[in-house]
Amino acid sequence: MKxxxxxxxxxxxxxxxxxxxxxxxxxxxxxxCVECHKTLDGSAKEPVDKISHDVHSKRGLSCAxxxxxxxxxxxxxxxxxxxxxxxxxxxxxxxxxxxxxxxSDPAYMRRYNPNIxxxxxxxxxxxxxxxxxxxxxxxVAVCISCHDVHGIREKADPRAPIFITNAPMRCASCHADKxxxxxxxxxxxxxxxxxxxxxxxALLKKGDRGAPACHSCHGSHDAALPRAIAVGNVxxxxxxxxxxxxxxxxxxxxxxxxxxxxxxACHGNHKIARTxxxxxxTGPGSVCEKCHKEGSSPYIAATSMKTSIExxxxxxxxxxxxxxxxxxxxxxxxxxxxxxDEANNSLTKSRTYVHTFSKETVAGIAKEGIDLALKAKDKxxxxxxxxxxxxxxxxxxxxxxxxxxxxxxxKIRNMEKT
Amino acid sequence: MTELLIKKIYNxxxxxxxxxxxxxxxxxxxxxxxxxxxxxxxxxxxxxxxIVQVATGILLLFYYKPxxxxxxESVKFITTKVEFGWLVRSVHSxxxxxxxxxxxxxxxxxxxxxxxxxxxxxxxxxxSGLLFIVMGLGFTGYLLPxxxxxxxxxxxxxxxxxxxxxxxxxxxxxxxGGDEISDATxxxxxxxxxxxxxxxxxxxxxxxxxxxxxxxxxxxxxxxKDPVKKTMKFFPNFLLRDLVVWLLILAGLMVLSIMFxxxxxxxxxxxxxxxxxxxxxWYFLWMFQTLKYIPAKIFMFDGEVLGILGFGAAGVGLVLLxxxxxxxxxxxxxxxxxxxxxxxxxxxxxxxxxxxFGPQK
Numbered sequence: 130m131k132x133x134x135x136x137x138x139x140x141x142x143x144x145x146x147x148x149x150x151x152x153x154x155x156x157x158x159x160x161x162c163v164e165c166h167k168t169l170d171g172s173a174k175e176p177v178d179k180i181s182h183d184v185h186s187k188r189g190l191s192c193a194x195x196x197x198x199x200x201x202x203x204x205x206x207x208x209x210x211x212x213x214x215x216x217x218x219x220x221x222x223x224x225x226x227x228x229x230x231x232x233s234d235p236a237y238m239r240r241y242n243p244n245i246x247x248x249x250x251x252x253x254x255x256x257x258x259x260x261x262x263x264x265x266x267x268x269v270a271v272c273i274s275c276h277d278v279h280g281i282r283e284k285a286d287p288r289a290p291i292f293i294t295n296a297p298m299r300c301a302s303c304h305a306d307k308x309x310x311x312x313x314x315x316x317x318x319x320x321x322x323x324x325x326x327x328x329x330x331a332l333l334k335k336g337d338r339g340a341p342a343c344h345s346c347h348g349s350h351d352a353a354l355p356r357a358i359a360v361g362n363v364x365x366x367x368x369x370x371x372x373x374x375x376x377x378x379x380x381x382x383x384x385x386x387x388x389x390x391x392x393x394a395c396h397g398n399h400k401i402a403r404t405x406x407x408x409x410x411t412g413p414g415s416v417c418e419k420c421h422k423e424g425s426s427p428y429i430a431a432t433s434m435k436t437s438i439e440x441x442x443x444x445x446x447x448x449x450x451x452x453x454x455x456x457x458x459x460x461x462x463x464x465x466x467x468x469x470d471e472a473n474n475s476l477t478k479s480r481t482y483v484h485t486f487s488k489e490t491v492a493g494i495a496k497e498g499i500d501l502a503l504k505a506k507d508k509x510x511x512x513x514x515x516x517x518x519x520x521x522x523x524x525x526x527x528x529x530x531x532x533x534x535x536x537x538x539x540k541i542r543n544m545e546k547t
Numbered sequence: 548m549t550e551l552l553i554k555k556i557y558n559x560x561x562x563x564x565x566x567x568x569x570x571x572x573x574x575x576x577x578x579x580x581x582x583x584x585x586x587x588x589x590x591x592x593x594x595x596x597x598i599v600q601v602a603t604g605i606l607l608l609f610y611y612k613p614x615x616x617x618x619x620e621s622v623k624f625i626t627t628k629v630e631f632g633w634l635v636r637s638v639h640s641x642x643x644x645x646x647x648x649x650x651x652x653x654x655x656x657x658x659x660x661x662x663x664x665x666x667x668x669x670x671x672x673x674x675s676g677l678l679f680i681v682m683g684l685g686f687t688g689y690l691l692p693x694x695x696x697x698x699x700x701x702x703x704x705x706x707x708x709x710x711x712x713x714x715x716x717x718x719x720x721x722x723x724g725g726d727e728i729s730d731a732t733x734x735x736x737x738x739x740x741x742x743x744x745x746x747x748x749x750x751x752x753x754x755x756x757x758x759x760x761x762x763x764x765x766x767x768x769x770x771x772k773d774p775v776k777k778t779m780k781f782f783p784n785f786l787l788r789d790l791v792v793w794l795l796i797l798a799g800l801m802v803l804s805i806m807f808x809x810x811x812x813x814x815x816x817x818x819x820x821x822x823x824x825x826x827x828x829w830y831f832l833w834m835f836q837t838l839k840y841i842p843a844k845i846f847m848f849d850g851e852v853l854g855i856l857g858f859g860a861a862g863v864g865l866v867l868l869x870x871x872x873x874x875x876x877x878x879x880x881x882x883x884x885x886x887x888x889x890x891x892x893x894x895x896x897x898x899x900x901x902x903x904f905g906p907q908k
Contacts, residue, residue, distance in 0.1 A: 459808035461627040519634075523805040527798050534794040541787050 160200045161208055162192035179280030188241050195227070222262050224271040225253050252351035268309065275299055275349075291349075294332060296342040297323060319343075322400035329399075341367065360398075361391030368392075374484040406442070409483060410435025433488035437495035438479055444502035445472050451509035458516040465512065468505035472498045570782075576763060577778035578785045581770035583660055589653035590759070591789045592796055596646035597752070599800070600684075603639040604741065611691070613737035615730040618693035619814040626811060633808060640809035642800055643685055647830045650681050658868075658888050661875045662765035668869035670762065673755040675866045680748045682830060687740040689828055690733060698815030699825040701736075702728050707838065710851045711859075728817065768880055824907055833898035834858055836905075 167177045180186045193200040197214035199207060209215045219227040229250030231237050238245050253259040261269040275291055282289035290299045301320035303309055310317050323329040331340035346363045365372030375381060375391060384391050395416040407414030410431045417431040448469055455462050475498025479491050561567050610629055612621040625632035663671035690701040709719035724731025779785055827835050841850040874881035
């Protein structure tokens with residue numbers, strides 16, 4: 130009885146082992162799309178060359194999953210049989226729908242990436258690109274214009290054309306091309322301007338990935354020109370406090386009434402210059418003077434705000450110079466520096482609160498900073514005084530020591546003489 | 548009246564402890580006078596700076612907190628809040644460096660004057676032992692402010708200790724109190740700095756001074772054979788001269804401490820990468836630089852291990868010098884030793900120069 134049971138166990142084990150090893154022993158199905166195209170030349174071979182780093186290929190999708198047909202058939206006609214869903218190469222304006230087939234299907238996309246958005250096609254159709262595409266424009270951007278084709282990389286991959294630091298160049302590949310854009314009657318200097326602006330310099334020169342690229346303001350799939358009234362909201366994505374202050378200021382109603390873009394009116398759009406105190410008040414570089422006449426109440430407020438900020442800056446500068454002197458003298462000034470840092474924070478805050486356009490508010494914040502700077506200045510002055518005291522003290526001590534040494538020396542001489 | 552009282556107290560003490568015998572010894576003791584006389588002051592200068600170290604060290608102990616979390620803040624507190632704390636700390640740091648310097652000069656002067664000749668072999672042995680203790684005090688004290696420079700220099704220094712053959716790993720772990728420089732390191736460095744090494748220093752210094760007093764100052768070979776010997780009374784003539792020199796050193800120390808206060812630097816961040824160009828204290832630099840130039844492999848041996856072994860052998864050779872220089876024992880001068888001494892000084896200066904101003908690897 131025991132022997133029979135033993136045989137049974139051995140047989141079951143062998144069957145289980147065979148079943149488990151079956152898949153690895155079976156010949157892998159050949160993908161004849163790849164097999165055939167890799168023997169070809171030029172553009173027919175290119176998809177095979179690029180597919181190795183393609184995000185779809187990495188997730189196990191093959192040519193037939195997008196283009197249809199039967200990849201298991203070696204025979205040309207069988208593989209490209211329209212009855213088996215073969216689409217072939219879609220026309221340019223069909224591409225959004227071609228990609229959207231899967232990318233608009235949440236159930237399908239969840240199998241690969243549960244977090245991916247599936248509204249790209251809908252957004253695209255609402256965008257300027259999508260609208261022109263729907264009208265049959267064969268030049269307008271479609272999915273592959275930005276994402277590439279076959280060698281598509283994820284957007285977090287620094288080699289991807291839509292990676293944040295590469296994205297502006299991708300947009301510029303069409304939008305900066307005068308010849309390509311000649312039919313659209315829109316400017317082609319955006320990239321040139323952006324790259325010289327504060328945002329472009331931060332992203333492209335410093336590699337600051339927190340800085341905005343084109344799509345940060347214009348959207349990506351739903352790319353469009355922000356309307357004048359919406360410009361403030363676009364900037365507010367990052368500059369939220371400034372936007373809130375502006376929204377509560379008298380400027381808000383005036384801008385709305387006159388249809389003037391909020392932030393852009395003073396700061397520009399693509400070539401947003403680094404802000405400076407010269408933009409405030411009067412004098413060269415002033416943006417206030419563009420709209421407000423001398424003697425008017427806003428003009429006086431602008432002058433007053435500038436004076437508050439300049440006074441604070443002056444006090445900080447004086448104190449910094451004294452702190453540096455004290456440091457050079459070897460006096461510990463970390464506490465003094467703390468007050469100076471706080472004064473600098475007040476300076477930053479007062480510059481932001483300029484967007485309230487209230488001279489009282491800016492003066493109040495500047496006053497806090499001036500008080501802190503004066504506190505720091507007082508400490509720095511004491512530190513320098515301490516050094517001078519040390520020097521005097523040193524002179525006295527050295528004098529006493531040398532006097533003692535001289536007395537001793539004379540004592541020795543006198544002693545040795547006698 | 549006062550004189551009478553002093554005399555009474557003196558007599559009272561003398562009856563019990565025979566002080567007159569001791570003062571009699573000092574009044575009879577003489578110091579040879581010759582053209583190299585000036586070098587006799589170096590030992591006294593080192594002793595004076597050691598006394599300054601002990602005095603300022605005790606004052607610092609009132610406020611210093613030997614933990615990784617509080618050390619830097621406590622030193623900052625000393626320099627900013629404690630009355631004259633800045634001066635005490637600055638004097639302690641300057642005096643430490645001057646003490647190492649004067650100890651080296653004292654060693655080389657006694658070396659070239661061949662003061663280690665019989666019967667003063669053990670004076671030399673205790674003296675060279677004191678030099679190592681002084682360097683140990685410098686090494687352990689350097690970490691205590693827990694600033695960036697000292698933290699990483701100690702990291703490099705203890706790493707070098709790890710290259711000692713056989714016991715290197717243990718030595719490094721014992722020094723650090725673990726795998727890394729941490730709270731355990733600062734507490735043990737503190738214990739070494741304020742207890743173990745000072746006790747060792749005072750004991751050895753006591754022996755060294757007793758030997759010097761008992762055997763008197765060594766006369767250099769050049770004047771030992773002079774038919775007419777000039778001498779000076781130790782007490783009070785030489786001692787008063789010593790006092791003048793000490794006062795001048797004190798004045799110099801005050802100028803340095805006040806005009807160039809010792810910086811505290813940035814607080815150490817154990818998680819930060821080692822800053823570029825980190826160096827140990829200047830008196831270790833020549834060894835540090837030498838190890839940089841030794842190839843990684845010499846035949847089948849590890850270059851760094853050979854370097855460490857070389858320094859160890861040099862240290863042993865230094866201590867045993869009175870027994871190696873058999874010519875000096877016969878009151879003769881062998882130029883090989885003088886050339887070796889000059890070469891060592893030039894080598895140490897050149898390597899230190901390279902460490903500061905040479906190409907930074």
